[in-house]
Amino acid sequence: MEAHWREVDGAGFTVPNARVYPWQWLWDSCFHSIIWAELGDAERAVRELTSLFAHQDDDGFVPHVTHHGDPGFHADFWGRTGTSSITQPPMYGHALAELHRRGVALPAELVERARAGLEFLLRVRRRDDRTGLITVVHPWETGADNSPRWDDCCPGGFDLARWKQVKGDLLATVERTPGGAPVANPAFGVAPVSFNALVLFNLWELWAVHGEGEEWLWGLARTSLELSSRLDDRWDDSLATWVDGGPTSTGSGRVRTSDALLATLARPPEPREARAVEQLFDPAAFGAAYGPTQVHRAELAYDPSGYWRGATWPQVNYLHWVSAQAEGREHDRRLVADAERLAVSTIAGATTSGLAEYWQPDTGAGLGAVPQSWTGLALVMAHPPQPGREG
Ligand code: GLC
Numbered sequence: 001m002e003a004h005w006r007e008v009d010g011a012g013f014t015v016p017n018a019r020v021y022p023w024q025w026l027w028d029s030c031f032h033s034i035i036w037a038e039l040g041d042a043e044r045a046v047r048e049l050t051s052l053f054a055h056q057d058d059d060g061f062v063p064h065v066t067h068h069g070d071p072g073f074h075a076d077f078w079g080r081t082g083t084s085s086i087t088q089p090p091m092y093g094h095a096l097a098e099l100h101r102r103g104v105a106l107p108a109e110l111v112e113r114a115r116a117g118l119e120f121l122l123r124v125r126r127r128d129d130r131t132g133l134i135t136v137v138h139p140w141e142t143g144a145d146n147s148p149r150w151d152d153c154c155p156g157g158f159d160l161a162r163w164k165q166v167k168g169d170l171l172a173t174v175e176r177t178p179g180g181a182p183v184a185n186p187a188f189g190v191a192p193v194s195f196n197a198l199v200l201f202n203l204w205e206l207w208a209v210h211g212e213g214e215e216w217l218w219g220l221a222r223t224s225l226e227l228s229s230r231l232d233d234r235w236d237d238s239l240a241t242w243v244d245g246g247p248t249s250t251g252s253g254r255v256r257t258s259d260a261l262l263a264t265l266a267r268p269p270e271p272r273e274a275r276a277v278e279q280l281f282d283p284a285a286f287g288a289a290y291g292p293t294q295v296h297r298a299e300l301a302y303d304p305s306g307y308w309r310g311a312t313w314p315q316v317n318y319l320h321w322v323s324a325q326a327e328g329r330e331h332d333r334r335l336v337a338d339a340e341r342l343a344v345s346t347i348a349g350a351t352t353s354g355l356a357e358y359w360q361p362d363t364g365a366g367l368g369a370v371p372q373s374w375t376g377l378a379l380v381m382a383h384p385p386q387p388g389r390e391g
Pocket of ligand 1: 026027
């Protein structure tokens with residue numbers, strides 16, 4: 001974390017990897033902030049989030065990459081200077097809650113910016129007509145760039161080179177507010193259960209920081225309850241997962257992925273949650289020695305070394321670990337045991353892989369960028385489970 005810390009033009013942030021990812025990324029930074037707080041460095045924990053919001057716009061939109069110190073970098077590609085022109089999972093609600101739980105003093109402006117970021121997604125971002133779920137404008141917004149869930153959007157089926165081209169082209173069709181915030185994309189328009197669950201979870205986490213009685217909170221309560229029930233409507237009993245809304249809902253949006261099971265963060269009914277979680281440990285499903293696979297082993301797309309196509313990801317595993325300890329589950333010994341198993345396998349993978357970005361779930365062989373900052377979450381997961389820690 002020390003080696004990855006950067007001070008640029010007044011901003012302070014951690015790069016995910018010095019060579020492959022030399023900028024500030026949205027959800028990475030939220031995880032970094034939690035790691036800094038875990039390391040006892042409250043100042044860097046707060047600065048990382050403050051720098052993340054440095055280019056938030058008037059609509060509340062938070063860009064997913066900030067090119068601190070080199071605003072012209074990729075400006076043509078993004079159609080915007082200084083930052084990218086799309087967003088990522090708004091993990092700042094959770095980051096602020098984790099800092100708050102550790103007694104870190106939070107500047108009011110930071111909490112206000114997080115609220116505006118979540119309001120943008122809940123109020124301004126286009127909803128899918130049929131399912132009512134929030135849509136994303138680009139696969140990169142989900143953080144799960146090459147997930148088989150988006151395969152229907154790659155003409156002729158998934159192919160690495162073609163998909164790279166499609167991802168570039170998809171930026172051109174994004175519809176924006178007059179200020180440039182991304183609201184819809186007719187050429188993508190997927191409404192992923194994972195992204196929706198993370199929006200809800202981060203909103204509820206921010207409530208934990210704000211406390212009750214805030215007016216804006218009541219304003220969003222109805223929206224969040226409605227979204228939560230729309231999300232749970234996406235449960236498919238035969239697949240034992242939640243299916244995405246939008247154009248892929250009868251095709252690749254049904255592929256069983258570990259991040260789709262993060263719908264557990266949105267508090268589904270207990271039996272569904274139990275069915276979802278037990279698969280994470282089933283060796284015929286997602287179970288593996290070094291952390292759950294990202295894609296169900298029985299899926300045709302499953303590739304244990306593939307980027308978002310089967311390899312295991314520490315930040316996804318961390319979120320499953322958080323989910324297993326949520327409030328209301330404190331009497332359930334099974335979930336505490338689940339949290340422990342997730343921690344043990346993910347920590348084993350983090351150390352075996354040399355703190356890699358992601359790794360082979362059966363061998364722990366490192367993949368992608370090595371070392372990667374968010375893999376420091378393994379340090380956070382080394383805590384014994386604390387049932388009821390959320391909220
Ligand atoms: C890759 C990942 C994305 C992450 C970024 C920086 O693009 O897919 O989730 O935010 O790298 O680590």
